[in-house]
Amino acid sequence: MRRRSILPGLALAAALVSSGALAQSTSRTGGAAPYRYPCAQSITANQAAANEQLRQKYELWRASRLSYEGTHARVKADADFTYFDDDGTEQQLPQGTISEAQGYGMLLAAYMGDRKTFDALEAYRRAHRNAKGATPWVIRADGVVADSGAASDADQDMAFALLVAHRRWGGYTEPLNELLGTIRTHMVVPEGSAHAYLLTAGDMPLQYWEVTFPGSMAPAWYRAFAAHTGDTFWLEVADKSYQYLTSIDLNPSYANAATGLLPDRSRPDGTLDADPESHRFSWNAARAPWRLASDAAWNCESRASSRVDRMNSFFHGGGPGRGPTGIGAVYRTSGAFLDDSLYGGPDRSPWFYGPLTSAAMLSTNQGYRQGMWMETLRMTDFSKYGHELGLLGLMLASGNMHDPLADPRRSVDDFESGNSTRWWTYADSAGSTLATAMVWPAAVGHGVRVTYSVMNWAGFGVTLNENWSAYRALEFWVEGTGSGNPIYLELEDADGELFVHRFVDDFTGWRFASVPLNTTAFPRRRDYQPATINNGMTLTNVRAIRFQPWGRGSFGVDGLVLVP
Incomplete structure (x- = not known):
């Protein structure tokens, strides 16, 4: 690993933009531009x-x-929540679970990138399926099913959440396809029938189906299901x-x-x-x-x-x-x-x-x-x-709630695998130390906490060899501890040139960062360059990125994403 002396490090600090909190730094370099849909x-x-x-x-x-039961999680209702049964009688359901809320919870966890919570919610869904493979509408707090009939909007939201999760992390093909099959078989009017292809209210037989809920229609979901399955x-x-x-x-x-x-x-x-x-x-x-x-x-x-x-x-x-x-x-x-x-x-x-x-x-x-x-x-x-x-x-x-099959954003690492084995640490041999540990919850889901004591050089990096030329910014979450120490985010481009963005840990808690991929936000390093070439930032093959702290303290990192 390259050795960097203490004096060039201090010279770099003086040469770059003036220090400030991360929020000020991101604002100074352009901030997070508004997200766009088509x-x-x-x-x-x-x-x-x-x-x-x-x-x-x-x-x-x-x-x-959320209420946890071992590795399962459910979305609980209020202590005084009531619902109406099939006979129109009002029933008490203190802190029970309504299937629609479970679907909303799965959507939230999937879109926020919290895999541990998503998997716990999905485990509860799988453990409480009715005979048709759908989710009972009403489940008491003690796990007893109070109404085994399904609500179609709940199951379609759960299926869509599984699709979001699958596109984000992979590994959900089987439960997703099973649930789509259940919805198709039991909750959509079959071809050749009156009102063919219309979503029904639930999984009851068609002869008992009398009403439909306009608020349940989710055509954007159905388009995504079609793209996923290839089924028109x-x-x-x-x-x-x-x-x-x-x-x-x-x-x-x-x-x-x-x-x-x-x-x-x-x-x-x-x-x-x-x-x-x-x-x-x-x-x-x-x-x-x-x-x-x-x-x-x-x-x-x-x-x-x-x-x-x-x-x-x-x-x-x-x-x-x-x-x-x-x-x-x-x-x-x-x-x-x-x-x-x-x-x-x-x-x-x-x-x-x-x-x-x-x-x-x-x-x-x-x-x-x-x-x-x-x-x-x-x-x-x-x-x-x-x-x-x-x-x-x-x-x-x-x-922040995008089409899972068309979103142009790209994850660098959200750490939802529960480990940081892709990332490596390094430090000089003169006594500097740097160590990493997984934490949950971090900004959202899993993240990494870095503890360091650096007087010369040390860092935390990942080898990429990725084409970033289509992206305008790198966004991520940083947890500050108010140490007052500078932290450098170094980018090694296709030519081996080094560019670095500097911010100061003068805040506490998690902050959102959006750093444009240009030489205003990432000036070229002045203290050290391993390559003799000097032709500007070349993003066609970003070789690596590294976080390099200075002084003694700790900080957290989570959810690194490229945005176009």
Whole structure:
């Protein structure tokens, strides 16, 4: 390993940009640019701040809503949670598990990159399948199944979470394909039947199927399933979803032409269900904006964006139940705001704000966009069941919930293998030391903590030999301890030239870093170059990156990702 003297190291510190906290350093070098989808952009102007806010919310969710049983984890409901059984009788379910929440939890863990939590949630799902391979809708806290029937939206979300996990880490083909087979066989109307390819409410036999839930339609999910399996069946399911939503629009009883609002449930042909409460945009239909915004943002689907546009226009308007601080829980599809006390209100809940915030990403009204982001962020505290929808809405709206088969970002290392064997350490022979240890939880999931005592040189690096020319920035999480020590991130390019980004550990806790891949953020090293060539940063074959601390202390690293 190359020897570096103490004096050149100090000269380098003086030659580079002035020291400061990591957040200042990333801002000085360009910061995190807003994330983009093919047909949308992050709702927040400060991407780095949004990412830190999401991470903090995720950790709060993990601490508040997860219950561990050995290696299994489930998402628990409130101590006073109740549900209605098939007979319409209200039943108590203190801290039990509803399958939809388990699906939301799996989505959160997969998108946040927390494999240990994801695997624990998936283990619980596999251990509690019903005879058809689906997830029972209601499971008591003691593990007893209270309702063995499945909710289709829950299982499709779990399948989509498995797809996200498989594309991120690999190894989930078998459970993913099994669950897709269950959904196809038991939850989608078969070809040749009336309403073929329409998602049903659950896994009941078709002769008992009477209503469908518009808020369950997830065409973006189905497109991803089609790409994964190569089976056009799922494209038929996506198209049928829009046909079904159109049948609702064509029914004058809903009077939703101006609002785009959908009923909680309807008959499969879009006609009204006998229950008048089902004609309202409320707790079930509220999930539709999130699901449709995904298809509009990822796939530029006009049938989704046109409805989302109408919803945005309605909710950012004036009047009762409208505007970022006025959205409630019960509306007629025509837009009339009903007293939230109908369902035990008042209800200003992340259950509604999260999906509508994801839809607001497509709005041109900047005040509404920012107001929805701030309100959802403020109220999503996981004090109640369903707040997961608040965080999922924030994730989509911030550009962090991407199409798993089309996301252009590339992981360098998220350490979710539970080890750092790819990385090597080095130190001079004059007494400097540096050691690494895996930690969980880190920023998200597993990470690495580096403990060092360096008076000459030492580091923590990985050999890559990767083409980074298509990427604009390297993003990662760093845990500071307030040591005041400088830390250098060194990049060795295709020619063997060394470029280094410097920041100072003058903060505590995890911070998000976005460092542009250019010589403003990574100036060429002045103290030492192993190559005589000097032709600028060449990213066609990045040979290695290294973290090199100075002084005595510790810091953490997690989730290194390249962004285009």
